Amino acid sequence: MTTAEELPTLIPQPRTYRWGMGGWYTLDAETVLHAHPGTEGVARWLRATVGAATGLPLDPGADSDFAITLLVDEDLAPEAYRLTVEAYTGVRIEGGSAAGVFWGAQTFRQLLGPAAFRRAPVERRAEWAVPMVVVEDEPRFGWRGMMLDVSRHFMPKDGVLRYLDLMAAHKLNVFHFHLTDDQGWRIEIKRHPRLTEVGAWRSRTKYGHRASPLWEDKPHGGFYTQDDIREIVAYARERHIRIVPEVDIPGHSQAAIAAYPELGNRDVVDTEALDVWDTWGVTPNVLAPSEDVLRFYEGVFEEILGLFPEEVSPFVHIGGDECPKEQWKQSAFAQERMRELGLKDEDELQSWFIRHFDTWLTGRGRRLIGWDEILEGGLAEGAAVSSWRGYAGGIAAAQAGHDVVMCPEQQVYLDHRQDGGADEPMPIGYVRTLQDVYRFEPVPPQLSEAEAAHVLGTQANLWTEVMESQARVDYQAFPRLAAFAEVAWSALPPGPERDVADFERRMGAHYARLEALGVDFRPPGGPLPWQRRPGVLGRPIEGAPPNV
Numbered sequence: 001m002t003t004a005e006e007l008p009t010l011i012p013q014p015r016t017y018r019w020g021m022g023g024w025y026t027l028d029a030e031t032v033l034h035a036h037p038g039t040e041g042v043a044r045w046l047r048a049t050v051g052a053a054t055g056l057p058l059d060p061g062a063d064s065d066f067a068i069t070l071l072v073d074e075d076l077a078p079e080a081y082r083l084t085v086e087a088y089t090g091v092r093i094e095g096g097s098a099a100g101v102f103w104g105a106q107t108f109r110q111l112l113g114p115a116a117f118r119r120a121p122v123e124r125r126a127e128w129a130v131p132m133v134v135v136e137d138e139p140r141f142g143w144r145g146m147m148l149d150v151s152r153h154f155m156p157k158d159g160v161l162r163y164l165d166l167m168a169a170h171k172l173n174v175f176h177f178h179l180t181d182d183q184g185w186r187i188e189i190k191r192h193p194r195l196t197e198v199g200a201w202r203s204r205t206k207y208g209h210r211a212s213p214l215w216e217d218k219p220h221g222g223f224y225t226q227d228d229i230r231e232i233v234a235y236a237r238e239r240h241i242r243i244v245p246e247v248d249i250p251g252h253s254q255a256a257i258a259a260y261p262e263l264g265n266r267d268v269v270d271t272e273a274l275d276v277w278d279t280w281g282v283t284p285n286v287l288a289p290s291e292d293v294l295r296f297y298e299g300v301f302e303e304i305l306g307l308f309p310e311e312v313s314p315f316v317h318i319g320g321d322e323c324p325k326e327q328w329k330q331s332a333f334a335q336e337r338m339r340e341l342g343l344k345d346e347d348e349l350q351s352w353f354i355r356h357f358d359t360w361l362t363g364r365g366r367r368l369i370g371w372d373e374i375l376e377g378g379l380a381e382g383a384a385v386s387s388w389r390g391y392a393g394g395i396a397a398a399q400a401g402h403d404v405v406m407c408p409e410q411q412v413y414l415d416h417r418q419d420g421g422a423d424e425p426m427p428i429g430y431v432r433t434l435q436d437v438y439r440f441e442p443v444p445p446q447l448s449e450a451e452a453a454h455v456l457g458t459q460a461n462l463w464t465e466v467m468e469s470q471a472r473v474d475y476q477a478f479p480r481l482a483a484f485a486e487v488a489w490s491a492l493p494p495g496p497e498r499d500v501a502d503f504e505r506r507m508g509a510h511y512a513r514l515e516a517l518g519v520d521f522r523p524p525g526g527p528l529p530w531q532r533r534p535g536v537l538g539r540p541i542e543g544a545p546p547n548v
Contacts, residue, residue, distance in 0.1 A: 032061025
């Protein structure tokens with residue numbers, strides 16, 4: 001009998017995976033693609049990717065032993081799939097929905113080998129062999145996310161589309177799109193044009209950690225037009241990826257205040273003198289708690305909801321993190337506002353901001369989600385929490401009956417360094433290796449079964465202060481995002497019991513897929529010469545990270 005080690009390697013690891021009849025099934029120019037109703041989008045994707053890489057036409061045709069057949073089987077869970085490759089039935093991909101069929105198609109592509117991940121054939125080949133196997137699979141979590149910060153360093157539209165493809169290849173299905181921050185506003189809002197005319201551009205950029213003496217003395221910026229956003233949304237929808245757009249309030253708002261000074265606390269600071277911030281950290285400049293500010297951001301969110309339809313974006317992220325309260329404490333207007341509203345302190349004033357937009361979004365059929373600071377001063381009913389400062393915020397929220405996405409900094413912030421070596425480029429934080437990420441467990445043991453049901457899933461975050469290019473984002477994301485994807489998808493044993501050696505064995509094959517996709521990942525042996533940033537200051541922290 002064939003041993004498990006001889007099965008082709010798959011990432012994420014499926015629930016069950018075995019040889020069928022044994023041997024190999026051949027695809028050639030006669031192989032047709034039969035898409036049953038509801039799977040037409042998957043067929044388009046297969047022709048555009050696998051068809052382009054193999055040179056096979058994959059013409060439409062009927063079910064036969066020379067067909068790749070796609071169909072929905074509603075007896076399966078929505079994202080579950082069954083992939084069967086047999087001599088007498090051909091390739092059959094069944095899913096509980098079109099999404100399940102799509103995830104099965106991703107597995108099928110992996111079975112074809114690394115060459116199937118290229119954009120055109122690298123050799124003339126009349127036949128392609130796929131192993132005769134049976135794969136039955138479904139995800140552990142419904143929220144398998146990646147956050148990309150495009151404010152600190154802008155990623156052009158084509159780079160975002162590329163990352164949606166990379167997410168799909170790893171069966172990740174939630175793209176958290178961090179669109180605004182102190183260092184740049186990245187989405188066109190037609191009723192407030194200065195948000196991108198002014199707020200999308202900064203005059204220079206800190207190079208390295210904020211303590212670095214180095215600067216890039218050139219303007220940096222960019223933004224997505226509304227048509228760009230519509231294209232990104234359509235691209236994600238075709239890949240069964242939901243998008244969580246984030247507009248940060250009431251902190252992390254200096255780019256917006258630079259564009260519209262009336263948004264800031266003008267009785268405390270000369271907001272007319274503020275520019276889009278050119279360094280990193282947390283700025284004290286936050287939004288004023290005025291009705292005019294609420295109306296301004298309601299207008300922003302009206303356009304956001306129009307661009308991100310509910311079926312793609314049921315959640316809208318409002319940030320809510322790292323909001324310094326000093327300006328509110330000094331502002332006579334803010335203090336009077338607190339008295340009018342009956343609020344006892346500035347934490348409750350921040351909660352008032354969050355509750356307002358929770359009510360506003362709920363009334364329009366959306367759900368608010370924010371970083372775990374929104375717990376301070378009282379969590380808005382119905383709001384969900386991105387637990388980033390550790391597990392504690394997520395535990396508190398779940399125990400209070402709120403939904404949670406677990407993304408604790410010390411486990412899944414991929415901007416943190418992945419090795420302790422001197423060659424790591426601009427090293428930030430504690431060391432979080434590929435193996436550390438693979439051992440990450442999203443559900444804290446402190447939660448009861450009922451409380452754990454509030455854990456929607458998990459997310460890896462990519463903050464781009466020290467990622468000045470797409471290649472730098474690739475280096476920080478991969479290969480660790482592959483380990484994270486398996487944590488989010490697969491039914492793994494508890495963290496300490498996970499088979500790291502088997503995962504590393506499978507990664508040996510997966511590196512070839514990443515190479516074919518053009519991913520500038522960190523090699524197992526360390527950074528390549530052009531991946532290093534000698535002399536550029538980071539902020540490494542020694543020792544084991546806190547588990548909070």
